[in-house]
Amino acid sequence: MQGYNFAYLDEQTKRMIRRAILKAVAIPGHQVPFAGREMPLPYGWGTGGIQVTAAIIGATDVLKVIDQGADDTTNAVSIRQFFARTAGVQTTTHTAEASLIQTRHRIPERPLREDQIIVYQVPMPEPLYRLEPSRASARRMHAMADYGPMQVKLYEDITRFGRVAVSYDHPVMVNRRYLMSPSPIPAFDNPKLHLMPALQLFGAGREKRIYAVPPYTAVVSLDFEDRPFDPVRAPALCALCGADDTYLDEIVIDDRGGRMFACSDTDHCAANRADLP
Amino acid sequence: MTPLLQARGLTHRFGRVPALDDVSLLLRRHEILAIVGESGSGKTTLLNVLSGRLAPQSGDVLFHDGSAALSLAARGEIAVRKLQRARWGYVAQDPRAALRLDITAGGNIGERLMASGARNYAEIRATASRWLEAVEIDPQRLDDLPRTFSGGMLQRLQIAATLVTDPELVFMDEPTGGLDVSVQARILDLIRSLVRRLGLAVLLVTHDIGVARLLADRLIVMRHGRIVEHGLTDQVLDDPHHEYTQLLVASVLPA
Secondary structure (H helix, E strand, O other), X not given: OOOOEOOEOOHHHHHHHHHHHHXXXXXXXXXXXXXXXXXXXXXXXXXXXXXXXXHHOOOOOEEEEEEXXXXXXXXXXXXXXXXXXXXXXXXXXXXHHOOEEEEEOOOOOOOOOOOOEEEEEOOOOOOOOOOOOOHHHHHHHHHOOOOHHHXXXXXXXXXXXXXXXXXXXXXXXXXXXXXXXXXXXXXXXXXXXXXXXXXXXXXXXXXXXXXXXXXXXXXXXXXXXXXOOOOOOOOOOOOOOOOOOOOEEEEXXXXXXXXXXXXXXXXXXXXXXXXXX | OOXXXXXXXXXXXXXXXXXXXXXXXXXXXXXXXXXXXOOOOOHHHHHHHHOOOXXXXXXXXXXXXXXXXXXXXXHOHHHHHHHHHHXXXXXXXXXXXXXXXXXXXXXXXXXXXXXXXXXXXXXXXXXXXHHHHHOOOOHHHHHOOHHHOOHHHHHHHHHHHHHOOOOXXXXXXXXXOOOOHHHHHHHHHHHHHHHHHHOOEEEEEEOOHHHHHHHOOEEEEEEOOEEEEEEEHHHHHHOOOOHHHHHHHHOOOOO
16 A cells, blocks of 8 residues: 555554563563554554554464454454555454454454464553552552552452452463553453463553563462452353353343343354354 | 661751751660650651651661661662561551551451462451451451541551551551540550560650650650650650750640
């Protein structure tokens, strides 16, 4: 496409972002600031993820974009088209075929491989922000690994609600050192972060932070010894493919209270149905 | 008696005001040392420096941790924070500023435990509940929010939340300030019995001579950032030598 550099961002910007990514990979879970650019989409729509993707995408990459597990929602379709036009790369909806996956709110059900990279869109990179209003203090807490207050939050949830009440963005410890927000993925997906063969990159556009989890890094969800981490899954089978091990969306289907549960990962669900006799 | 905390030549100025002017002192294990003086005499600055919350412009603070006597500056920020989280405690004048008001009493008491690595929910609750009892709050109120507590209960909750990690040294900044007289008496009574039972060393800042007389073994009188008189509490209060101490003792209203 004329008038644009490959993958929209100029080369200097990409170098700057790559330097931030390298630093982030070197210190797993640590938030690295970067000079986030204005992107042709609003904050909250994936400006951080799109910049990370633009900085690392190559002409031979195959890109998949997920929004809440689906490949066919507005956000997913427009970001996929954006890179198809500005970088001319091949795109796909199949997890197995993709070399680069940008995602919002989900990790694909199909396990990722060593030759894949997953880029998360992150609205709020700071896991301590609800507990510590001062960003300067929060950074000191990270520096000192002073994460007691986060545990207090979990204590409070169990005391008041009988269980940890966050069902998404459940805080994790990366490499036994940094407390990290896994971005608003459901707690159901947290175990997939642990020892994942693929490189995981996280980009927050509004907050201008990049962080990363290198392949095969220990990622542990916070919990108590006697109240182990226990993510929720809707107690149902997928109405379309019958899967009992996937994360389900609850979909209202009429105005009389009718509802169905279906896989949130549309590609996985379609593959399951293709396998059915 | 073995030394625990030692200050050498502390000097700190806020602009042209000398808040601390060459202050040296020694606190021994299991000892209660009161710092008295009028407001603006540098008491709170001294407490902040001794507790590692403020780095002095010159001089140093040595902490004897059993194996070595190292200055806080030499220990580094991470080690000092570790001390502050477990082996030291800090009781502030206003419990509302020190406690988390939107977190239950149990969560507030458990915070220091969890910061020091406790990860067993049931044990944290059991410990918190024992400590509520120790400070004479009904353990039934474990899951109540501190904002439903009275001023005196809040201060007792803060004491429980501070002592839960079994510290050896506690800094107290006017622990009974802002409470009415009968509540004050109860808190003082509680502090006295807990401190003796647990064998704590306490650095107590107060402007109330009565509080110092009741709790402290030794006394330091400060004025304009300098120590003007120090000695055993009864000795200083019964036979004050410095004219400022004489004024301070004479200005106490007869009960």
